[in-house]
Amino acid sequence: MHPDLARLVVLQTHDIEAKRLRDQIAALPRQLATLELKSAATVGQRAVVLDLIAKEDALRRRQESEIADRKQKLARTQKKIDAATNTVQVTALEHEAAFARAEINRLEDAELESMERGEALDAQLALADQAVADAAATLERERARIHELLARDRAALAEVDALRAALRTQIAQSDTGEDSLSTYDRISHSKGTAVAQALNQRCSACQMMLRPQRWNDLRDNSADSPSSQTLMTCENCGHLLYYDPARDSPQRPTVQVESIAAQIVRSL
Ligand SMILES: [Zn+2]
Structure with a gap:
């Protein structure tokens, strides 16, 4: 991400x-x-x-x-x-x-x-x-x-x-921070919210299926992956998409995985 x-x-x-x-x-x-x-x-x-x-x-x-x-x-x-x-x-x-x-x-x-x-x-x-x-x-x-x-x-x-x-x-304070904030504000202003979770290969804001390539990019958490380099949006509704493995592991429902948001809140 x-x-x-x-x-x-x-x-x-x-x-x-x-x-x-x-x-x-x-x-x-x-x-x-x-x-x-x-x-x-x-x-x-x-x-x-x-x-x-x-x-x-x-x-x-x-x-x-x-x-x-x-x-x-x-x-x-x-x-x-x-x-x-x-x-x-x-x-x-x-x-x-x-x-x-x-x-x-x-x-x-x-x-x-x-x-x-x-x-x-x-x-x-x-x-x-x-x-x-x-x-x-x-x-x-x-x-x-x-x-x-x-x-x-x-x-x-x-x-x-x-x-x-x-x-x-x-x-x-980050190099891309100002741009990211203005993108966030623009989308949030027009849609009410700016960020949506990609869950089960769908955008959780508009429920449209994501193309497999985009879905794979979103889930690729390596440093040089597209989702780590750029802010990816839903091609249908324009929300910024993020993928949170903690919320997308139906095959391991009993394993407690801390959500990315929770980790960040904790690290602040
Ligand atoms: Zn969407």
């Missing part, structure tokens, strides 16, 4: 980790904002229930005062009936009294219905109270967790960025 490529493989693991951390650092405040919206929504739903309860209470107060008015009126009519002297008058007043009683019955039925709605609303309010409390507790807990996670991610990112910078400096 080209010596720059071995380091680029490690650089890519740092780059991927740095991207993961940056994405997470960007996503966490959005998660928190979603929870804040949910919590505010429960407060809004509770306010709607409270408003309905207030309306129902006002309706009931109006019904009660109307019932009281009509009962007073009925009592007056009743007195007039008692004092009445002719049948025509009595008949008219009794008709009036019957109408008043019917109205009182109707209003009392309506008040009963309003009380039933009020009870249902009280139950809804209890649920809304619980939802508000639950959402607020979740928000508090998640806010603490997210702040802790953000602090941890930022610290981890600073460490990874320091590793990346050190490794890039180290790569740049």
